[in-house]
Amino acid sequence: MxxxxxxxxxxxxxxxxxxxxxxxxxxxxxxxxxxxxxxxxxxxxxxxxxxxxxxxxxxxxxxxxxxxxxxxxxxxxxxxxxxxxxxxxxxxxxxxxxxxxxxxxxxxxxxxxxxxxxxxxxxxxxxxxxxGFVRLAGGDEPCSGQVEVYSGEAWIPVSDGNFTLPTAQVICAELGCGKAVSVQGHELFRESSARVWAEEFRCEGEEPELSVCLRVPCPGGTCHHSGAAQVVCSGEMQVRPFTSVNTLLR
Missing domain, CATH: 3.10.250.10 (SRCR-like domain)
Structure with missing residues (x-):
């Protein structure tokens, strides 16, 4: 050295x-x-x-x-x-x-x-x-919750308008959470004043991650929805422990 x-x-x-x-x-x-x-x-x-x-x-x-x-x-x-x-x-x-x-x-x-x-x-x-680009937040388990994507500055919830099971399958697989069990809508956003992602994701279900799925801009930049998209996956997220290596001494 x-x-x-x-x-x-x-x-x-x-x-x-x-x-x-x-x-x-x-x-x-x-x-x-x-x-x-x-x-x-x-x-x-x-x-x-x-x-x-x-x-x-x-x-x-x-x-x-x-x-x-x-x-x-x-x-x-x-x-x-x-x-x-x-x-x-x-x-x-x-x-x-x-x-x-x-x-x-x-x-x-x-x-x-x-x-x-x-x-x-x-x-x-x-x-x-x-x-990663997507997370499930506020759920009872790590592999369930409100779908949120990262804008580069903040986590933004995705509306339930035209949110499909194939899209949920891609999210669950990307997060290492198994397969999608259910997609729920009509749920209140975690934060009442939160912005809503201005695109709809049109996944076919076989894409390696949500970011490569077809995206359709919402008309006028506003997605029509009745609430936040919620996903429940079958598995448990496996988190790699890495905290200690951030403090390694040379």
């Missing part, structure tokens, strides 16, 4: 902070998680995927990753190669996001190069756990 991991971090920040590479947005992905919205953070440079070191990795950095991938809010930022060590280059040694950026390319970050050449190892690959 290079001596610079702890030593001269302030100087490293000054020397290596950069911006977008050639004006291009860095392509991102999360690998080896339970679904596409969690895993080891990888970036693509010159056609090759590489990892990000977890030096000073924070929830703000993770929030930008989740936003760029359309994966909702960041709920964890495990380091120490929590999702397993990557292969190939370590492209980024350092990122510094405010948490409001649209992409990681908008954050200050180290120059892109293969930091393995400086004796850094994949033992410190950064990870992210995002909430």
């Amino acid at each position: 290079a001596l610079g991991r702890h030593l001269s971090l302030q100087g490293l920040c000054v020397l290596l902070l950069g911006t977008m590479v050639g004006g291009q947005v860095l392509e991102l992905r999360l690998k080896d998680g339970a679904h596409r919205c969690e895993g080891r953070v990888e970036v693509k440079h010159q056609g090759e995927w590489g990892t990000v070191d977890d030096m000073d990795w924070t929830l703000k950095d993770a929030s930008v990753v989740c936003r760029q991938l359309g994966c909702g809010a960041a709920i964890g930022f495990p380091g120490g190669a929590y999702f397993g060590p990557g292969l190939g280059p370590i492209w980024l040694l350092y990122t510094s996001c405010d948490g409001t950026e649209s992409t990681v390319s908008d954050c200050r970050h180290s120059n892109i190069k293969d930091y393995r050449n400086d004796s850094y190892l994949h033992d410190w690959d950064a990870g992210v756990v995002c909430s």
